[in-house]
Amino acid sequence: MLLIDKVARLWRKEHPVIQENHAYFSNFDQNKTLKEYDFIVFDTELTGLNSRKDEIVSIGAVRIKGLRIMLSQNFYVFVKPSGELPKDSTLIHRITPEQIKNAPSLEAVLEDFVRFCNGSLIVGHYIDLDMAFINKATRKLLGGTIANPCIDTLRLAQVFREEQWGNYYDQFNYNISFNLSDLAKEYNLPQMDQHDALQDAIQTAYLFLFLVRKLNRGGIKTLKDLYMAGRSWRWLF
Amino acid sequence: MRQQDKKDVHSVTPEVVIEFLKKTLPFNELDDEILERIAAECTVDFFPKGTTIFRQDETEVEYLYIIQKGGVKIYLKDEDGLITLKDFRGEGSYIGALPIIQGTRANLNVETVEDTFCFLMKKEIFLNLIQSNPRFAQYYLKSFSEKFLRTAYAELRQHRVAPRTEGTLYLFSVQVGDLIKRKLQTIPASATLQSAAAKMAEHHIGSLLVTDEEGEIVGIVTDKDLRTKVVAQGRSITEPVANIMVSPVEKIDAHKVCFDALLVMMSKKIHHLAVERQGRIVGVITSHDIMVLQGSSPLYLFREIVSQRKIEGLYSLSQKVPLIVRTLIEEGAKPNNITRMITILNDHILDRLLTLMQENLGPPPVPFCWLLMGSEGRKEQTFRTDQDNALMYQDPKGESQRRQAEEYFRTFGQEAIEHLVKCGYPRCPGDIMASNPKWCQPYSVWQNYFDDWILRPEPKQVLHATIFFDFRPGYGELNMGYQLREHLNKMTQRQEIFLLHLAKDCLESKPPLTFFKNFIVEKDGEHKNRLDIKTRGLVPFVDFARLMSLKYGIKETNTLGRLELLYEGEHISKELYIETVEAYEFQMQLRFVHQLQMMEAGKQPDNYIDPRELSDLEKQTLKEAFAVIGRLQAIIRDVFPMI
Numbered sequence: 045m046l047l048i049d050k051v052a053r054l055w056r057k058e059h060p061v062i063q064e065n066h067a068y069f070s071n072f073d074q075n076k077t078l079k080e081y082d083f084i085v086f087d088t089e090l091t092g093l094n095s096r097k098d099e100i101v102s103i104g105a106v107r108i109k110g111l112r113i114m115l116s117q118n119f120y121v122f123v124k125p126s127g128e129l130p131k132d133s134t135l136i137h138r139i140t141p142e143q144i145k146n147a148p149s150l151e152a153v154l155e156d157f158v159r160f161c162n163g164s165l166i167v168g169h170y171i172d173l174d175m176a177f178i179n180k181a182t183r184k185l186l187g188g189t190i191a192n193p194c195i196d197t198l199r200l201a202q203v204f205r206e207e208q209w210g211n212y213y214d215q216f217n218y219n220i221s222f223n224l225s226d227l228a229k230e231y232n233l234p235q236m237d238q239h240d241a242l243q244d245a246i247q248t249a250y251l252f253l254f255l256v257r258k259l260n261r262g263g264i265k266t267l268k269d270l271y272m273a274g275r276s277w278r279w280l281f
Numbered sequence: 282m283r284q285q286d287k288k289d290v291h292s293v294t295p296e297v298v299i300e301f302l303k304k305t306l307p308f309n310e311l312d313d314e315i316l317e318r319i320a321a322e323c324t325v326d327f328f329p330k331g332t333t334i335f336r337q338d339e340t341e342v343e344y345l346y347i348i349q350k351g352g353v354k355i356y357l358k359d360e361d362g363l364i365t366l367k368d369f370r371g372e373g374s375y376i377g378a379l380p381i382i383q384g385t386r387a388n389l390n391v392e393t394v395e396d397t398f399c400f401l402m403k404k405e406i407f408l409n410l411i412q413s414n415p416r417f418a419q420y421y422l423k424s425f426s427e428k429f430l431r432t433a434y435a436e437l438r439q440h441r442v443a444p445r446t447e448g449t450l451y452l453f454s455v456q457v458g459d460l461i462k463r464k465l466q467t468i469p470a471s472a473t474l475q476s477a478a479a480k481m482a483e484h485h486i487g488s489l490l491v492t493d494e495e496g497e498i499v500g501i502v503t504d505k506d507l508r509t510k511v512v513a514q515g516r517s518i519t520e521p522v523a524n525i526m527v528s529p530v531e532k533i534d535a536h537k538v539c540f541d542a543l544l545v546m547m548s549k550k551i552h553h554l555a556v557e558r559q560g561r562i563v564g565v566i567t568s569h570d571i572m573v574l575q576g577s578s579p580l581y582l583f584r585e586i587v588s589q590r591k592i593e594g595l596y597s598l599s600q601k602v603p604l605i606v607r608t609l610i611e612e613g614a615k616p617n618n619i620t621r622m623i624t625i626l627n628d629h630i631l632d633r634l635l636t637l638m639q640e641n642l643g644p645p646p647v648p649f650c651w652l653l654m655g656s657e658g659r660k661e662q663t664f665r666t667d668q669d670n671a672l673m674y675q676d677p678k679g680e681s682q683r684r685q686a687e688e689y690f691r692t693f694g695q696e697a698i699e700h701l702v703k704c705g706y707p708r709c710p711g712d713i714m715a716s717n718p719k720w721c722q723p724y725s726v727w728q729n730y731f732d733d734w735i736l737r738p739e740p741k742q743v744l745h746a747t748i749f750f751d752f753r754p755g756y757g758e759l760n761m762g763y764q765l766r767e768h769l770n771k772m773t774q775r776q777e778i779f780l781l782h783l784a785k786d787c788l789e790s791k792p793p794l795t796f797f798k799n800f801i802v803e804k805d806g807e808h809k810n811r812l813d814i815k816t817r818g819l820v821p822f823v824d825f826a827r828l829m830s831l832k833y834g835i836k837e838t839n840t841l842g843r844l845e846l847l848y849e850g851e852h853i854s855k856e857l858y859i860e861t862v863e864a865y866e867f868q869m870q871l872r873f874v875h876q877l878q879m880m881e882a883g884k885q886p887d888n889y890i891d892p893r894e895l896s897d898l899e900k901q902t903l904k905e906a907f908a909v910i911g912r913l914q915a916i917i918r919d920v921f922p923m924i
Binding site for chain 1: 293297298321324325349395
């Protein structure tokens with residue numbers, strides 16, 4: 045926990061949903077099999093990549109339970125940013141100012157989103173970015189950050205690729221892409237439309253299922269296994 | 282509860298499932314509303330390649346698995362651990378329906394052969410759908426293959442051939458027995474011709490069946506007999522009927538459909554058929570009876586052909602042959618019926634042509650036999666097939682007869698081919714035609730050819746085999762052709778090496794599926810992304826039937842005929858026989874419809890089918906058909922274990 049959060053907790057009351065969130069993860073068992081955990085796979089569409097000044101315009105999330113994607117247990121909202129919707133971002137996510145004119149504010153949906161995530165691990169593709177935006181928002185609006193352990197499918201994909209590297213020199217092939225849709229193509233996954241928060245979340249969920257079953261030749265059983273698989277890769281550098 | 286409500290506010294129905302189910306049989310039959318409801322209940326699971334999803338007799342099936350991406354194999358394992366591959370299923374297929382419906386554990390083993398994603402539908406939801414949607418239920422409850430084929434055929438007919446006329450199904454639905462309009466009329470063989478004529482006039486009929494003393498039917502007399510044998514020849518009207526009757530009577534079973542009657546009449550050149558029910562003759566039908574049923578019929582064309590007196594007249598008549606195919610497809614003819622009909626008509630054109638040519642050129646110095654090769658030999662011609670023919674004549678005696686025969690038949694062969702080209706049968710690109718001196722030879726040379734191919738098989742020889750070994754005598758001294766076939770059958774059965782070459786060739790073609798994802802299509806050129814249904818799909822069946830027939834001494838050349846004899850001779854199982862026939866016929870049908878569409882669009886018909894233009898059902902059925910190729914190859918490996 046960042047120092048700023050600790051300080052913040054001293055003088056600012058946390059929202060009950062955040063307290064609930066922290067209570068669950070303060071006592072968290074990593075040794076259960078993956079099937080016993082719930083995962084929330086999520087993706088955000090943003091006005092830009094700078095978490096200091098940019099904002100969330102859409103959140104899409106879907107639940108994985110028993111290592112199956114529960115397609116209907118999803119969370120999908122458009123959010124009206126407080127500032128302008130930059131034109132260049134519209135070009136990427138195709139969300140127009142018109143579409144979000146009547147959308148709720150982030151404040152109105154954030155509590156629901158945190159509640160949706162409570163008790164689950166969080167999965168995302170390059171999840172650090174999305175978490176930076178979410179935590180900035182929860183800190184401001186709910187008085188604290190969320191404590192869900194996060195799993196980055198991008199990192200898993202890198203580990204998987206490293207496992208696949210039979211040839212030493214492949215490591216110097218810099219043309220490889222870890223872009224979500226490129227990975228979906230490469231692994232022959234069912235392909236979703238891009239740049240829609242929910243579709244991207246579902247795509248990430250497919251990628252996650254694929255990777256946890258394929259990594260270590262199917263030898264990943266527990267959350268700890270998954271963590272170790274990720275760590276071994278990091279030691280190489 | 283409040284929480285629940287709030288969560289629902291932000292959740293949507295997963296489009297991905299709805300979109301997928303809308304394209305998937307039989308879910309595409311469901312209303313949007315129902316589809317949305319069941320889509321919300323579907324979950325996604327992933328099974329890496331090599332995962333066993335169902336274990337025979339063990340797995341409790343809790344879900345219907347619909348394959349979104351990837352593929353599975355389905356197999357049986359008996360007590361001895363012997364594995365029998367039953368099926369492959371790919372995208373859009375499902376597994377688990379049968380055990381759910383029957384309330385049993387998995388009846389087969391299911392293993393993924395690729396990384397596979399499935400939509401899982403709870404069994405309660407699936408059972409509920411079956412109970413509340415009769416059309417949905419029908420899909421699963423009817424026998425799998427039967428249902429598939431029937432619907433696929435119907436779909437082909439309904440959606441792919443735009444109806445031009447109100448399709449009358451008479452030819453293929455009306456049984457011969459139903460055509461009998463009047464009581465059976467007979468006359469004793471000893472009765473006079475005059476009394477026969479009187480009786481025919483009295484009943485306004487064109488034929489009488491003739492009985493012997495015991496009342497057994499021994500022959501038939503028709504008004505044509507009275508014209509040609511009595512009046513024209515000046516016979517006495519007091520002679521007994523027995524003198525002019527045709528005996529024995531050509532018979533047909535009452536349960537046969539009119540189409541079959543038509544075929545018998547056309548191939549025997551007769552107009553009357555006695556109809557037999559349980560071994561007893563119950564009536565007579567005429568070609569006229571069928572003509573009345575059928576507005577414009579192949580029979581009309583047939584009559585025009587056989588009565589043609591000028592070679593030039595045949596040119597335009599032969600062009601009409603493809604036209605009858607549309608009528609036949611509309612009427613629900615199975616492809617084999619269509620090819621048989623085309624074959625009969627083409628045979629008659631050839632018959633007329635060669636007969637008229639002999640009238641012009643004078644009789645041949647020695648008897649000869651016109652040989653039909655390839656698809657003509659197999660009686661599997663479609664709209665326009667290249668000529669594949671040859672000429673074989675009796676071994677001449679002495680040098681002068683040899684030279685005389687050589688000269689006559691060279692001219693004869695060349696002229697015949699010219700006429701056939703004008704009739705619209707394109708030349709054989711490989712020059713396998715009677716105009717080529719190499720393929721216009723006496724019997725002994727032909728016998729040597731075949732011996733050579735069989736005894737010294739080389740790759741080119743094997744290729745020859747595929748064309749030549751399907752030969753059938755088409756005209757002339759047919760017995761000469763049968764004799765050659767007899768000889769050849771004795772030879773091949775003993776020559777394992779030759780058969781091995783053929784077998785190896787059979788195993789080289791790969792079924793046209795890159796495992797479910799796509800059909801193997803042409804990669805470039807004019808036919809890019811299209812499937813050559815002849816080479817990829819049909820040829821393996823033809824090759825299989827030929828190989829096995831040569832191996833087991835079967836003289837038949839027609840592929841379906843060969844398969845039937847192989848089954849009767851217990852060389853292939855009933856199951857495989859039925860599967861093979863269905864798979865073969867479906868592809869033939871697809872090809873016919875494709876070619877018909879091309880012809881009607883004014884294009885030259887070809888064998889390249891665009892898989893994107895096929896409906897889901899057609900694709901699925903075609904995939905099933907291709908899967909049979911693998912099974913045929915397995916049989917070949919079994920029969921020829923040393924390959």
